[in-house]
Amino acid sequence: MIKSGKDIPDKTLERMVKYRRILDNFEAEGKAIIYSHEMAKLAGNTPSQMRRDLMSCGCAGSTRAGYNVKEMQHKIKEVLGFSDTKHTILVGVGNLGKAILSYFSFRVPRVQVVAAFDIMPQRIGRVISGTRCHDIHEMETIIKEKNVTLGIITVPREEAQALADRLVAAGITGILNFAPVTLDLPENVYVENMDITMKIEKIAFYSGEN
Amino acid sequence: MIKSGKDIPDKTLERMVKYRRILDNFEAEGKAIIYSHEMAKLAGNTPSQMRRDLMSCGCAGSTRAGYNVKEMQHKIKEVLGFSDTKHTILVGVGNLGKAILSYFSFRVPRVQVVAAFDIMPQRIGRVISGTRCHDIHEMETIIKEKNVTLGIITVPREEAQALADRLVAAGITGILNFAPVTLDLPENVYVENMDITMKIEKIAFYSGEN
DNA sequence: AGATGTGAAATTCTTCACAGCG
DNA sequence: CGCTGTGAAGAATTTCACATCT
Structure with missing residues (x-):
């Protein structure tokens, strides 16, 4: 972008x-x-x-x-920018999603996670670090209702692109993607990738005398 | 480095x-x-x-x-480098640690997680995604025994520096740090930081017309 | 025609070095 | 002095443009 x-x-x-x-x-x-x-x-x-x-x-x-x-x-x-706070959602409440939600209990300035989503029934309705997990079917509705502009993707790789498309269609303009795929999205959406395995390989490459 | x-x-x-x-x-x-x-x-x-x-x-x-x-x-x-595999440990088996361990079930080439560590008794002895969690007291021993050269830090911020020092003292030469602090370590140790909150703020900054 | 390979320009980022202030 | 502010050099990275090959 x-x-x-x-x-x-x-x-x-x-x-x-x-x-x-x-x-x-x-x-x-x-x-x-x-x-x-x-x-x-x-x-x-x-x-x-x-x-x-x-x-x-x-x-x-x-x-x-x-x-x-x-x-x-x-x-x-x-x-x-400390003035306007951007509303954020997180999709995929597995271990990674939960971990990230807990980061927010330490408060990230400017950014407020207003809801989380998942498909697994046993996760829906639970509150993790202060954020409620909803059924993913409610996603579009809540994005509109709460004026959400940012999304965090912590779903498995295979589901990431489809999810990103849904987020963008619903009006999200910034995405933090933890899935190890390159998302193909319109130019006006800002995407950052957190590629964990890449970083680990980098360390393996550079560390020691090699 | x-x-x-x-x-x-x-x-x-x-x-x-x-x-x-x-x-x-x-x-x-x-x-x-x-x-x-x-x-x-x-x-x-x-x-x-x-x-x-x-x-x-x-x-x-x-x-x-x-x-x-x-x-x-x-x-x-x-x-x-696909020849030699580097042995890795992960310290801090909270949600984030667990999430990362599960990444490794998808196999990261070159890198093998041989052990995890924590201080919480209820975590010790458990096996997460194929990796056993040990008491942190055993850390130095296992690093030596298994010839571990890489470490992944997923402990809370306050503990990260002390842990990193221990890792380096025990012979580790590459660190992936998830704690939001700058680690102060010798030049010969290669460190990569995963700064999740920073990325989120970046998205907040760039997304939308702003 | 439609690719690749690659000098060379352009851009971005980092470091140097030093004037100038208190 | 020791520290900031900054032009200018230097390094790293990306992009351009075009010769070259099949």
């Missing part, structure tokens, strides 16, 4: 999320000032990359004294 | 894994020849990127006739 017209580089955005998490911790500790090299250490990158990233979000760091934690936090949240 | 001296670009490697999966399906269907544009469609990229990738693995596609499925498959497997 074509990225919408935000001027902030993709990789920078990814790191921004990380920075926010780190800053949240700092705030909790009452730390008020942070240097780019401290931040870089915690984020696993370099000071200059850190500073470059901050430029993209118009973040003023006062010379000599480092960056003001609260201000930086505010600016980053502004970029990531 | 510094990448070991393989000449193949990082992104290409990632796509290679995807290509292999696609080829496996093709082989099952008995298809013998494939064109770069077909492959690109299935992998969600462009024909020229596809061809460029194949160059990196010395993959001969005969002009006009496209690529020979079996040969391409062979070359890719050669690059990804």
